[in-house]
C-alpha cells in the first residue's frame with residue numbers, strides 16, 4: 001500500500017517509529033487536574049519528532065495543540081478532538097559567555113539551575129514559576145516586574161505552514177503576559193537568551209528571597225491550579241493593579257462552584273478543591289468576572305488558557 005493511503009496513526013508510526021497514544025486522559029497533563037480524553041497524544045523528545053508530529057497532523061487535517069508543563073492550561077471536560085503534543089524537547093547550550101540557547105521543552109526550573117551553575121545573572125525572578133520555556137515565552141512569564149521576553153534575543157519558530165524560521169525579539173511583540181504566539185499559534189522550538197555574568201552567592205540569595213516571597217502568597221505545590229487566573233488589569237490612568245484587589249472586594253474568597261473554589265489566601269487563584277469539572281472552573285471564573293464588571297466596570301481578562309475540545313486548525 002502506498003504511504004498516501006495510510007491513516008494518520010499508521011503513517012505516524014511508519015514515519016516516527018513510534019505511535020501516538022489514543023484516548024488519553026488529559027488530567028495528569030495539566031496542573032488543574034481536570035479534562036477529558038484526547039483522541040491522540042504524543043510526547044515529543046526530539047526536535048525532528050516534534051516537527052514531524054505537527055507535519056503529519058497537518059497533512060491528515062487533524063487538529064493539534066502543543067503543551068509544555070500544563071501549568072497555565074485548562075483542558076475541556078470533553079478532552080480534545082485531535083492530537084495533543086507534549087513538548088519534552090529539552091536542553092541548554094552556552095553560546096559564548098552570557099548567551100544561552102534553550103530548547104522550548106526545557107523546564108524553567110532547569111533554566112534557573114543552569115544559570116546558577118554558570119553564574120549567569122538575570123533569571124532569578126523565574127525561580128518558582130512552574131512550566132517550560134515554551135509556555136513561558138508564549139505568555140511572557142514574569143514576576144517582580146520582570147519578564148522572560150526581555151532577555152530573549154532570537155528564536156527558532158515553527159510557523160503555520162510547517163516552515164522553521166529564525167526570528168528576533170521584535171517578532172514576539174512582548175507585553176504583559178502576552179506574546180504574538182498567543183495569537184498566531186506558531187510554535188517556539190528554541191530560544192536564545194542574553195544574560196549577565198553575576199556572583200553566584202548573590203544570585204542564590206536573590207532566588208531564595210524570591211522563593212520566600214512566593215511561598216507567602218501562593219498555594220502550596222500540591223494544590224491543583226494554574227496560577228493567577230486573571231491578568232492584572234490596567235486602569236484608565238495607565239496603572240496596572242492586581243486583579244486580586246478587585247476580586248477581594250466582590251467576596252471572591254468565599255465563592256465556589258461544584259469542586260472549584262477561590263483559594264482562601266489569594267483571590268486570583270481558582271483551585272480544583274475537590275474533583276472539580278472544567279465547567280465548575282469556567283462558571284466560577286464567569287461569576288468572578290461578572291461581579292468585578294458590575295462593581296468596578298472592569299473587564300478582567302483570563303491569563304489561564306482554556307483549550308476547547310474542538311479547535312480549528314491554525
Ligand SMILES: Cc1cc2nc3c(=O)[nH]c(=O)nc-3n(C[C@H](O)[C@H](O)[C@H](O)COP(=O)(O)OP(=O)(O)OC[C@H]3O[C@@H](n4cnc5c(N)ncnc54)[C@H](O)[C@@H]3O)c2cc1C
Nearest residue numbers: 068069070071072130131132134135136138141142188227
Ligand atoms: C502555582 C503557580 C504559580 C505560577 N506563577 C506564575 C508567575 O509568577 N508568573 C507567571 O508568568 N506565570 C505563573 N504561573 C503560570 C505558569 O507557570 C506559566 O504560564 C508557565 O510559563 C506555563 O508554562 P507551561 O509549560 O506549563 O505551559 P502550558 O500550560 O503547557 O501551556 C500554556 C500555553 O503555552 C503554549 N505553549 C507551550 N509551549 C509552547 C511552545 N513551545 N510554543 C508555543 N506555544 C507553547 C500552549 O499551547 C498553551 O497555550 C504559575 C502557575 C502555577 C500553577
